[in-house]
Amino acid sequence: MPPSGLDAPASPEDGPASDAELDRLPAIARSLRDAAARHGTPLYLTDETTLAAATAELESAFPDPWIRQYSVKANDVGAVIRLATGPGRGLGANVVSRGEWAAARKAGVPNDRISLEGIGKTDADLEAAVRAVVVGNPLLWVAVESADEAEALAVRALRAGLGRAGRPPIDVLVRLNPDVTPETQAALAVGAGGSKFGMTETELTATVERLAASGGAIRPRGIHLHVGSQLGAIDAWRDAVRRALAVLGLLRGGLPDLDTLDVGGGFAVLPLGERSARPERFAREIPSLLEAIPSDRRPARLAVEPGRFVVARAGWLVGRVLHVRDRGGRQVVLDAGMTELIRPALYGGVHPIVALTSLGVPVEHPAPVVADPDARPARPPAAITPLPTPEPPRTIDGRPLPEIAEVSPFTAVHGPICESTDALGEHELPPLQRGDLVAIRDSGAYAASLSSTYNGRPRPPQVVLTTDGRLVLARRRGSVAALG
Helix, strand or coil: CCCCCCCCCCCCCCCCCCHHHCCCHHHHHHHHHHHHHHHCCCEEEEEHHHHHHHHHHHHHHCCCCCEEEEEHHHCCCHHHHHHHHCCCCCCEEEECCHHHHHHHHHCCCCHHHEEECCCCCCHHHHHHHHHHHHCCCCCCEEEECCHHHHHHHHHHHHHCCCCCCCCCCEEEEEEECCCCCCCCCHHHCCCCCCCCCCECHHHHHHHHHHHHCCCCCEEEEEEEECCCCCECCCHHHHHHHHHHHHHHHHHHCCCCCCCEEECCCCECCCCCCCCCCCHHHHHCCHHHHHHCCCHHHCCCEEEECCCHHHHCCCEEEEEEEEEEEECCCEEEEECCCCCCCCHHHHHCCCCCEEECEECCEECCCCCCCCCCCCCCCCCCCCCCCCCCCCCCCECCCCCECCCCCCCCCEEEEECCCCCCCCEEEEEECCCCCCCCEEEECCCCCCCHHHCCCCCCCCCCCEEEECCCCCEEEEECCCCHHHCC
16 A cells, blocks of 8 residues: 555544634734735735644645645635745645646746646647646646547647657546535535536546557546535545545556546635534545555555645735615625625635724734643532523503614625625624724635736735734735726
8 A cells, every 4th residue: 555644543523623723813913904004905915824734734634655736726826826835835736727837837836746637728738738748847747637638638749749759758647527426515516427527437447548549648647536625524525536546446457657546625614613624534534445445456646636725714805994884784895805705706605704993993802712621620500599580671651661672793794896796794893984904714715816807906915924923015916007
């Protein structure tokens, strides 16, 4: 069996299990306010400490020799790619286009640590992957999505003379659609049988056989798999990996170079305090799945490629209050919305919002009290005789007083875009006025990379809060002059 790094017994519980799950708000609230004062709002802030904790947890769950790739589509800002893939992080880059490939290279990631996948690879993308082999600087691998794409790549590889005259072949993984029912929203269930991603077992087997017979220009190296995002449980993921291992084992008998299984990502990042299966819980399934495969049919290389898990918790979107009004309850409109964070409008994504100032005064966020595991349990209170329930108050002539409607502590928060779907949910917030600052949590993934300039809004700046507490402007705010 290939080394899995999973020999240590795992905790029986899932849930907050690492520094990545500590609430950083008390430590960074002042930095969030300072960043807004320096660079205006809306702005994105990435907390390097939280990102480092996430990559450390990932490495602990999937240690070397696992190949760990950061999925660039989660956040394609150059500074964030550098933080995720830099020294000590142990992550390469997984990209889905030449644009993301260029961003990864600009961030300092070499080609041999970059894998190319994606449902929408163009002819130009495939040409570029082949050209990288020709010039002696190949990608780690290319994952193909369909028989059509495999054929298009093979034509270009043969035309370039790969596999002949001393030129190596191009390494390829083939994406399997595992036909499972992922425990997530339907829109995020890319491993479902009806999704547009990947191939059936029959299609995949035929494609691998055709590629293997392509005259040596393409070298099939394994199977690529991705079940879905925000996975709420491990069952569908485990079934998908089992199916992929079975297909790989069958094919590996005649193709010894077919030695790789990429299990994708999908680890959930839920609002802080909500329980979710950690990466270690997924990794814990791998040894028994491998044991079910004959030793000579097991993959020699295993890979994982999370995106959201690496960057989501580290990201904050800081906005400013524009309007406060009564609409049958308190309603607030911010200067940050779906152009900066589209997930609530697109998927109904939940992003808790906290106040940084209230009526112009900074809001204090006390550090959470951590229970002392060695503390003696409190003595149970003595039995207390309950007081009788008081009679409801009445008027002087004996009539009951009318009930007073209870005021909701929640505020409906909206963005500034001229769309009714630009709503950010209801949140428990203190009194607010125009100019107050709020922070939207867990905005590090699929916020900046999905942002737009709709309604003529320049892209926000990107600020990094370093581990030593410095605020570094990583990307300036876009200009109005550059729009249109």
